[in-house]
Amino acid sequence: MVCSEIINRHACPMSPEGTSGSDASPRLIAQSFLDQHPDVATIDILLPDISGVVRGKRIGRDQLPGIFEEGAAFPASVFGTDVTGDSVEETGLVWELGDADYPCRPVPGTLVPVPWTARQTAQVMLTMTDPNGVPFFAEPRVVLQRVFDRYRARGLTPVVALELEFYLIDRKREDHAPPIPAVSPVTGARQATTQVYGLDELDDFEAVLDDVANACRLQQIPAGAASAEYAPGQFEINLTHEADPVRAADHAIMLKRAVKGVARAHGMNATFMAKPFSEDSGNGLHIHTSVLDADGNNIFADPDGGKLGSPTLEHAIGGLAATLSDCMALFAPTANAYKRLRPHNYVPMSACWGYNNRTCAFRVPAGSAAATRIEHRVAGADANPYLVAAAVLAGILHGIETRAEAPPPIDGNAYETEKPSVPKTWVEALDRFASSDFVAEWFGEGFRRVFHAVKEGERRDFEAEVTPLEWRWYLTTV
Known part of the structure; x- marks a missing residue:
């Protein structure tokens, strides 16, 4: 199937996250998007690393509301990886932290369909915090926000x-x-x-x-x-x-x-x-x-x-x-x-x-x-x-x-x-x-x-x- 046909299949007049209500709960935002895109089978959750390489996971549609409500877990060492994907121990983000998982939450406005794949899918970007909810110091997005x-x-x-x-x-x-x-x-x-x-x-x-x-x-x-x-x-x-x-x-x-x-x-x-x-x-x-x-x-x-x-x-x-x-x-x-x-x-x-x-x-x-x-x-x-x-x-x-x-x-x-x-x-x-x-x-x-x-x-x-x-x-x- 050519890409333009895939794009037409995804076309929808709604906002990226399926609802324009700024006061909607995270779970409702996710569910509204799924309701608007009933054929979406998987969602890529994305976390750009220090080199700008997009790391992530692929989840099923049934997991999306939970990701929006509770977040997803990624190791802090994702920001200590080089462009090849190898962890760099000298960053202090690997063994010193026990390669621990940190919470990541969806970035508002980034839950969107992905129109270039043969199977209908979607994507959403994430941002990391430390266990106390403080934006993670080594995430480039956080650096720019500061x-x-x-x-x-x-x-x-x-x-x-x-x-x-x-x-x-x-x-x-x-x-x-x-x-x-x-x-x-x-x-x-x-x-x-x-x-x-x-x-x-x-x-x-x-x-x-x-x-x-x-x-x-x-x-x-x-x-x-x-x-x-x-x-x-x-x-x-x-x-x-x-x-x-x-x-x-x-x-x-x-x-x-x-x-x-x-x-x-x-x-x-x-x-x-x-x-x-x-x-x-x-x-x-x-x-x-x-x-x-x-x-x-x-x-x-x-x-x-x-x-x-x-x-x-x-x-x-x-x-x-x-x-x-x-x-x-x-x-x-x-x-x-x-x-x-x-x-x-x-x-x-x-x-x-x-x-x-x-x-x-x-x-x-x-x-x-x-x-x-x-x-x-x-x-x-x-x-x-x-x-x-x-x-x-x-x-x-x-x-x-x-x-x-x-x-x-x-x-x-x-x-x-x-x-x-x-x-x-x-x-x-x-x-x-x-x-x-x-x-x-x-x-x-x-x-x-x-x-x-x-x-x-x-x-x-x-x-x-x-x-x-x-x-x-x-x-x-x-």
């Missing part, structure tokens, strides 16, 4: 929008062989040229992209239009601006899952790997941010209506510049991410900014004064959306609170005029992260320790692996 709370304590509201790039690739691949772009369902050929914003490229994969759009509508993910990007088989989908950054990051996680699921339903894979191809563009995660005051005014906008922004905008950029290197391990969290950091690939290499300038790390897009915002262009699509948003928002508020001074804006090609200043290697970024007072203050010393332990263990394992390239270069030549 940063958001600091804004709200000042009467400020950050408005954010995330953009995600990805490749559609062939599902069939030999071991140790590089990936290749997926075959177009329309032409039967692989794209071989770069046509940024090309419409023919969208037509080639229209069925896939349409099903992604339909899945987003069904799951109430506020996604905008798709566009072809800078390499064969590469696309971008933008999420719309939201005044709740935690919800915005929830939607980014859901979007990645939807893209991957729909691609599989069409016989191909989708990858958000930062640099899947040596010679082609990498995949980025860009985040647009403005900040509203208690009266709903954009504090980045020039009060006189000009297009250069307010002094507060420059303080925010100063904060982002001052904290970029401290947070580089969050923006580039994998070994592959540092292969994306190359000049002239639309990947900023220094803490610079400019108006309408995509060669800069922090771009102030063209537009009306009321729409003044900062686009943070550093992170790869392999980064955890919660942690990217937390780092960007923390940097902005740090700059506002300390009245940080921004460097002069850059005109022209920043790759030519600005010396690279971001950490160039994974080990350098992790060392900077581990010693950062900014990270400890804004994200907590416990989170800093856990994230560093996970990624440092992952880095050591990666660098210990002997690769096919080494065999090809050195096996018989040295």
